[in-house]
Amino acid sequence: MADSDLQRSTVLASIRMSLGQAQASDAIDAEYAAISRSYKLTGELSVYALLDLFEDRLLEYGAGVYRASAAEIGATIGSILRRRGKSGLAMPAGVPMEWMAEGFTFVDATGFDAYELDKTEGILSSCTVAIAETGSLVLQNVAGQGARVLSLVPDYHLCVVFADQVVETVPEAFERLENTSTLPTTFISGPSATADIEMTRIKGVHGPRFLDVLIVV
Numbered sequence: 134m135a136d137s138d139l140q141r142s143t144v145l146a147s148i149r150m151s152l153g154q155a156q157a158s159d160a161i162d163a164e165y166a167a168i169s170r171s172y173k174l175t176g177e178l179s180v181y182a183l184l185d186l187f188e189d190r191l192l193e194y195g196a197g198v199y200r201a202s203a204a205e206i207g208a209t210i211g212s213i214l215r216r217r218g219k220s221g222l223a224m225p226a227g228v229p230m231e232w233m234a235e236g237f238t239f240v241d242a243t244g245f246d247a248y249e250l251d252k253t254e255g256i257l258s259s260c261t262v263a264i265a266e267t268g269s270l271v272l273q274n275v276a277g278q279g280a281r282v283l284s285l286v287p288d289y290h291l292c293v294v295f296a297d298q299v300v301e302t303v304p305e306a307f308e309r310l311e312n313t314s315t316l317p318t319t320f321i322s323g324p325s326a327t328a329d330i331e332m333t334r335i336k337g338v339h340g341p342r343f344l345d346v347l348i349v350v
Contacts, residue, residue: 137315176265176301183265184348187299190268194323195336197345206293206349210234210257213291213345222291223253225279232257232293243279247286255289255341261318262309263299270294270321270346271306273313281319290321290341295349 178186188198201209211234214222221238223245233239239257242250250256259277260270270292272278284290300306310318325340336342 137317172304173302174304176305178265178301180296183299183301184296184350186301187263187265187268188348190265191323191344191346194268194344195326196268196323197343199345199347200350201347203349206347207231207234209347210291210293211237213347217255217289217343217345219254219289222255222257222289223250223283223287224257225277225283227276227279228257228259229277242283245283247282250282250286253287255291255343256283256287257291257293258284259293260298261313262306263294264303264306265299265301267303268322269306271310272319272321273310273316275313275316281317284319284321285340288337288341289343289345291345291347292321293347293349299348 176183184200188200191198197213199209199213210232214220214234214237219237221240223240223242226241226243228239240253242253242256245253258272258279261273261275261278262271263269264271272281272284272292274280278284300309321340321344324336324342324344325338326334326336327338328334
């Protein structure tokens with residue numbers, strides 16, 4: 134059993150114990166199957182409307198949003214970095230060479246610890262899927278996205294999202310994640326922020342204060 138499966142089973146067993154007598158697995162399956170799922174499962178928007186909704190949500194969170202064609206990715210990343218005053222970025226293994234804009238330094242951060250990541254100017258990554266309704270990026274521990282720590286420690290994150298990676302609803306995103314559900318998965322909705330303390334919004338508490346998203350159309 135994988136560590137993640139064992140941890141999940143341990144947590145669920147603890148919850149069941151706290152709730153009282155454990156139920157048989159078939160009863161749990163039947164109860165789960167009986168849950169009403171009348172909520173919206175699939176998107177209805179056109180591709181253009183879908184991307185507009187995704188961009189609108191990201192802007193609402195305070196993220197920077199850019200669009201480019203596949204051939205313009207490298208040049209657009211260079212333009213974004215100049216605007217941010219960056220000389221380069223760290224990145225996970227597997228980021229395509231053509232994304233590395235000329236005149237900037239890109240460093241493979243695989244194996245970097247938190248201290249080393251904190252010293253970088255930011256991180257460049259791709260994503261597995263993005264959700265328009267929530268303006269969320271979903272990253273997994275695969276090539277081009279790397280370990281979760283890469284998107285949590287640096288103060289700046291630039292994420293490249295292809296149009297066909299954007300879905301409209303959360304259920305559609307989970308359907309795409311079904312085959313890789315055992316991988317560490319991170320949902321990012323805008324720059325990190327919290328208002329838990331005296332309802333004062335503070336950026337950068339649990340992750341980057343600054344997020345840019347390049348949508349490739």
